[in-house]
Amino acid sequence: xxxxxxxxxxxxxxxxxxxxxxxxxxxxxxxxxxxxxxxxxxxxxxxxxxxxxxxxxxxxxxxxxxxxxxxxxxxxxxxxxxxxxxxxxxxxxxxxxxxxxxxxxxxxx
Amino acid sequence: xxxxxxxxxxxxxxxxxxxxxxxxxxxxxxxxxxxxxxxxxxxxxxxxxxxxxxxxxxxxxxxxxxxxxxxxxxxxxxxxxxxxxxxxxxxxxxxxxxxxxxxxxxxxxxxxxx
Numbered sequence: 001x002x003x004x005x006x007x008x009x010x011x012x013x014x015x016x017x018x019x020x021x022x023x024x025x026x027x028x029x030x031x032x033x034x035x036x037x038x039x040x041x042x043x044x045x046x047x048x049x050x051x052x053x054x055x056x057x058x059x060x061x062x063x064x065x066x067x068x069x070x071x072x073x074x075x076x077x078x079x080x081x082x083x084x085x086x087x088x089x090x091x092x093x094x095x096x097x098x099x100x101x102x103x104x105x106x107x108x109x
Numbered sequence: 110x111x112x113x114x115x116x117x118x119x120x121x122x123x124x125x126x127x128x129x130x131x132x133x134x135x136x137x138x139x140x141x142x143x144x145x146x147x148x149x150x151x152x153x154x155x156x157x158x159x160x161x162x163x164x165x166x167x168x169x170x171x172x173x174x175x176x177x178x179x180x181x182x183x184x185x186x187x188x189x190x191x192x193x194x195x196x197x198x199x200x201x202x203x204x205x206x207x208x209x210x211x212x213x214x215x216x217x218x219x220x221x222x223x
Contacts, residue, residue: 043214096165099152
């Protein structure tokens, strides 16, 4: 079955700098890769996703890239703000999703 | 702004008791997922339904867990008997489609089994 690995587990950046979170997956049949943001005590919220027929997708300060050959995808957050502090999860799959272990992102003012 | 709803939001129970969690998917969504979140295991898929039919429950301990979808507006997850290791946050998510697509999460049920 699918296995999704996520790195790093914690990330601390200065406000205004960029943050990058990386994930790898194992199942070449996976074709959908969403990213979720989860604040403490809240539900995971979908922030961006990418499908396997696309290499890159951008939404304001957030972008995701996908390398199907290498089976890895990344989340890029530019011009980070304090409200970006949260746990971020990547996921991959086809009919069902397997989630990475999460990255706790802290934005230092 | 349509959202997935879950009840109860918090549940404290003693070991051996039955626990039932409920989920109302977003109106029109045809797929419902049950996840469990713990610090150690992260987000694990327990089971999912499409058009009310169970498609996969391989992530669920069969001897004590059961999931059903009695109608299109209600999904249930039952634990009987509950054990302390079942303590976790249980999320329901819903989506629409037949392949891979967006999933929207409910607020979760925080279960504590003492």
